[in-house]
Structure formats: structure tokens, C-alpha cells
Amino acid sequence: MKNIKKVVLSPHYDDFCFSLSGFIKAEEHWHVINIFSQCNHIADRYLKCLTGEINYLKITAIRDQEDIEFFKLFDGSRENLGLKEATLRGSNPFDLKYLNEVIGELSKVLVPRLNQISAKESSVIDLYCPMGIGGHIDHLATLLCIRNSLIDLSKSFNFYFYEDLPYASNPTMRQKGLSNFSANFHDSIQFLNRVNLLNDSEKFLKSKFISIYRSQHESEPSFDRFSIAHNGHNARFESVWSLINI
Numbered sequence: 110m111k112n113i114k115k116v117v118l119s120p121h122y123d124d125f126c127f128s129l130s131g132f133i134k135a136e137e138h139w140h141v142i143n144i145f146s147q148c149n150h151i152a153d154r155y156l157k158c159l160t161g162e163i164n165y166l167k168i169t170a171i172r173d174q175e176d177i178e179f180f181k182l183f184d185g186s187r188e189n190l191g192l193k194e195a196t197l198r199g200s201n202p203f204d205l206k207y208l209n210e211v212i213g214e215l216s217k218v219l220v221p222r223l224n225q226i227s228a229k230e231s232s233v234i235d236l237y238c239p240m241g242i243g244g245h246i247d248h249l250a251t252l253l254c255i256r257n258s259l260i261d262l263s264k265s266f267n268f269y270f271y272e273d274l275p276y277a278s279n280p281t282m283r284q285k286g287l288s289n290f291s292a293n294f295h296d297s298i299q300f301l302n303r304v305n306l307l308n309d310s311e312k313f314l315k316s317k318f319i320s321i322y323r324s325q326h327e328s329e330p331s332f333d334r335f336s337i338a339h340n341g342h343n344a345r346f347e348s349v350w351s352l353i354n355i
């Protein structure tokens with residue numbers, strides 16, 4: 110395996126692509142950890158085209174395959190952590206009743222895995238973590254697992270928190286998500302925002318990437334749902350907040 114300089118925590122198969130694929134540069138290698146990689150969520154439109162018995166193993170295989178297809182298009186490596194996504198656990202993804210239990214289960218596997226990765230690397234790794242905008246329990250559990258281990262992990266990782274798309278494309282949801290995000294950290298912790306304005310060729314490429322995850326789209330995906338509008342301008346961007354002090 111190549112030296113790992115960038116690790117992305119992708120709660121579900123599509124989150125890295127939907128939220129960050131405009132950041133992919135040809136010369137950089139990305140290692141992605143798909144966390145809740147056993148799944149049963151699939152768009153009705155796609156479900157209608159399937160034949161035979163449909164169960165979570167089949168849906169997981171379809172989604173895994175889409176992800177493999179995406180990874181053929183850039184320099185990346187991937188691994189699946191194998192946890193069950195919210196709907197497969199029998200929960201409403203936006204009901205946070207069991208959030209602490211999910212964080213507990215996740216911390217047992219994710220933190221040791223990150224330590225294992227960093228032990229093999231001589232330099233500090235950039236870790237990209239979702240911000241939980243939109244309030245999906247799997248995204249929030251990922252954020253809070255990292256937040257809870259911030260001090261320990263900071264010896265080996267720089268932290269970057271990415272705005273979750275498509276949720277952050279909705280201005281109201283984004284505003285609420287950003288303030289909920291900062292409320293999870295001590296007041297003394299500071300973040301620096303870096304936006305990635307997407308030019309026409311990047312938009313074209315990202316649209317192509319998004320469409321690979323065909324099992325997740327109820328209709329043809331519109332690029333605007335997978336980017337954030339620049340106030341008063343036509344421009345669209347993705348957004349990352351780096352942690353500059355603990």
C-alpha cells in the first residue's frame with residue numbers, strides 16, 4: 110500500500126464522492142474508510158429495476174460495486190469498516206435516541222484502526238471527517254467519535270471537517286448544521302474555513318462521479334444539490350473547516 114497522507118471518513122459509500130470529490134487532485138492519493146458499509150438503503154427508482162430476492166447483502170454488494178467503479182477514476186484506496194447503517198439497524202437515520210450507543214460501537218473499531226494506520230506512517234496524516242450537517246445519526250456519530258478522541262489522535266493527525274452534501278446545499282440546513290457543529294467543541298477551539306470553488310471542468314467531472322452512485326438517486330442528480338451556492342453569485346463550492354488549535 111502507498112504512503113497514506115490523506116484519510117477520509119466516509120460514513121456511507123457515497124459521502125466522500127458527494128462532499129469532497131471536487132478536492133481530488135491528480136497528484137494526491139486518498140485513502141477512504143467507508144464506515145457504515147453494510148446497508149439496505151436504495152432508491153425506489155433503482156429498486157424497481159432489480160430482479161430476484163432483494164436483501165441487504167445484495168444491496169451492500171451493489172453499493173460496494175458503485176464505490177469500486179468510482180475509485181477506478183482517481184488515485185485512491187478504500188476499506189470497509191463493516192458497521193450497519195442506521196436503516197439496517199432498524200432506526201430512523203434522523204432519530205438520535207441511540208446516538209451514544211452508536212458512538213460507543215464505532216469508537217471501538219475506528220479509533221484503533223486510525224492508530225494502526227498512523228503507526229505505519231512517519232508524517233502526520235490529514236484526516237477528513239464529516240461535520241454532521243443534516244443531522245444523520247451515522248454522520249454525527251463519526252464526528253463525535255473523532256471529537257471524543259481529539260487529543261489522542263492529534264499526535265498523528267491534522268483534522269479537517271467537511272460539509273456534508275447534499276444536506277449543506279440547503280441554506281437553512283447548512284446554517285443550523287454549522288452552529289450545531291461548533292457547539293460540539295470547546296469555545297477555545299478554532300477552525301479555518303477553506304472553500305473549493307468548482308470551475309466548469311471540475312463541475313463536469315464531479316457530476317460524472319455523482320452519477321456513478323446510481324442506486325442512491327431517486328431522479329437524475331442535479332449538480333446544485335451536491336455543491337454549495339456562493340452568496341449572490343453563480344459559483345458553487347465544497348467546503349472544509351480545518352482545526353487550527355486544540
Ligand SMILES: [Zn+2]
Nearest residue numbers: 120121124245
Ligand atoms: Zn451518508
